[in-house]
Amino acid sequence: MTTENSSPDVQEGAAVPGPGIDxxxxxxxxxxxxxxxxxxxxxxxxxxxxxxxxxxxxxxxxxxxxxxxxxxxxxxxxxxxxxxxxxxxxxxxxxxxxxxxxxxxxxxxxxxxxxxxxxxxxxxxxxxxxxxxxxxxxxxxxxxxxxxxxxxxxxxxxxxxxxxxxxxxxxxxxxxxxxxxxxxxxxxxxxxxxxxxxxxxxxxxxxxxxxxxxxxxxxxxxxxxxxPLLLGTDGTKMSKSRANAVALAATADETAALIRRAKTDATRRITYDPAARPEVSSLVLLAALCQGRDPHAVAEEIGDAGAAALKRTATEAVNDHFAPLRARRQEYARDxxxxxxxxxxxxxxxxxxxxxxxxxxxxxxxxxxx
Missing domain, CATH: 3.40.50.620 (HUPs)
Incomplete structure (x- = not known):
């Protein structure tokens, strides 16, 4: 449903289901x-x-x-x-x-x-x-x-x-x-x-x-x-209108710059805990989705290396995963x-x-x- 928008399957800032919705x-x-x-x-x-x-x-x-x-x-x-x-x-x-x-x-x-x-x-x-x-x-x-x-x-x-x-x-x-x-x-x-x-x-x-x-x-x-819910780089919902999202068309360098500024927290050890650590967990989840892995395993692998290592991992995962898509996009864009x-x-x-x-x-x- 055209629902970001008004599409049937995506709505930025949408409300919760109303009364009568089972x-x-x-x-x-x-x-x-x-x-x-x-x-x-x-x-x-x-x-x-x-x-x-x-x-x-x-x-x-x-x-x-x-x-x-x-x-x-x-x-x-x-x-x-x-x-x-x-x-x-x-x-x-x-x-x-x-x-x-x-x-x-x-x-x-x-x-x-x-x-x-x-x-x-x-x-x-x-x-x-x-x-x-x-x-x-x-x-x-x-x-x-x-x-x-x-x-x-x-x-x-x-x-x-x-x-x-x-x-x-x-x-x-x-x-x-x-x-x-x-x-x-x-x-x-x-x-x-x-x-x-x-x-x-x-x-x-x-x-x-x-x-x-x-x-x-x-x-x-x-x-x-x-x-899965991925947060924007500012820790709020990822949205075209909030300038906090990594576009599919972004270059590898643009992706790195955007993820570098992503909000994290002060705890050095990286864990996957969406309720207690939403910003860190969103980056872990992003890397896991791109790598086809369990987010807990990704977090454990980074361990005490901290937020900088997490952002490097997420950046590499995104750029590796989306490189073929971006190449196809550039090819289509020529015509x-x-x-x-x-x-x-x-x-x-x-x-x-x-x-x-x-x-x-x-x-x-x-x-x-x-």
């Missing part, structure tokens, strides 16, 4: 779905994506990008949304939008998202998708939107002088993102469950009101992420025309599906006048 049940259901994915991946369709507000970083990679590639490689039909319209949810203007869109596509391709197997597309290129917003809004009350905990949190942290209607209704726009292609799985973090519940509510109410006995939309399930062709092809595929879904909606509502 996270235990959601986790049990997600585990069942993972088994079904392994047994029959081809029967599922996934929608995920990001807002193009800047280059993706290490938190995105370990939090969502790896999982998207995993699902694609399993054989799941995967749609990846570049949510360019939703850049405006918490901004007065969309600055450098075309550049950010291309950067996002570069990061996708470099990470292994294959445009032959996954559909990469943009909001703005799909009028039929966005036209679903109007009937969907009629299915949700103002009180329900106001109660959404993620909307509350985003409004509280808005960069705008006044909250726009787009921000207020953005969970319903996300419902259109998911339902236009009839996605039945949406990779999300636990904090995004309220947004997905809006989508399920919209699907259920549309089917009940307009398509009883012949439902148009599935009620999509959450595929809950077990993504910006290809990036536009990827988007054009993805937009065309997605547009056919969006038009078909909108036609079904019109037929169900009795507004197809031909």
């Amino acid at each position: 996270t235990t049940l959601a986790r049990r259901r997600s585990a069942e779905l993972e088994q079904r994915l392994r047994d029959d991946p081809g029967r599922f369709r996934v929608l995920t994506g990001d807002r193009p507000t800047g280059r993706l970083h290490l938190g995105h990679y370990f939090g969502t990008l790896q999982n998207r590639v995993r699902l694609q490689d399993l054989g799941v039909e995967t749609f990846v949304l570049v949510a360019d319209y939703q850049v405006l949810t918490d901004r007065d203007v969309a600055e450098h939008l075309a550049e950010h869109v291309e950067d996002l596509v570069l990061d996708y391709l470099a990470c292994g998202i294959d445009p032959e197997r996954s559909t990469i597309f943009t909001h703005s290129a799909l009028p039929a998708l966005n036209q679903l917003l109007l009937p969907f809004l009629s299915l949700v009350s103002v009180a329900e939107l106001r109660r959404n905990p993620t909307v509350k949190d985003e409004i509280a942290h808005s960069r705008q002088a006044a909250v726009s209607g787009l921000m207020f209704t953005y969970p319903v726009h996300q419902a259109a993102d998911i339902l236009f292609c009839k996605a039945d799985l949406v990779p999300v973090g636990q904090d995004q469950l309220p947004h997905l519940e809006v989508t399920r509510t919209v699907a259920r109410r549309f089917n009940d009101r307009y398509a009883a006995g012949n439902p148009v939309f599935p009620e999509p399930d959450a595929l809950l992420s077990e993504a 910006r025309t290809y990036l536009r062709k990827v988007l054009q092809a993805g937009n065309e595929r997605a547009a056919v599906i969006a038009e078909s879904t909108l036609d079904e909606v019109r037929a169900a509502m009795g507004t197809r006048y031909r």
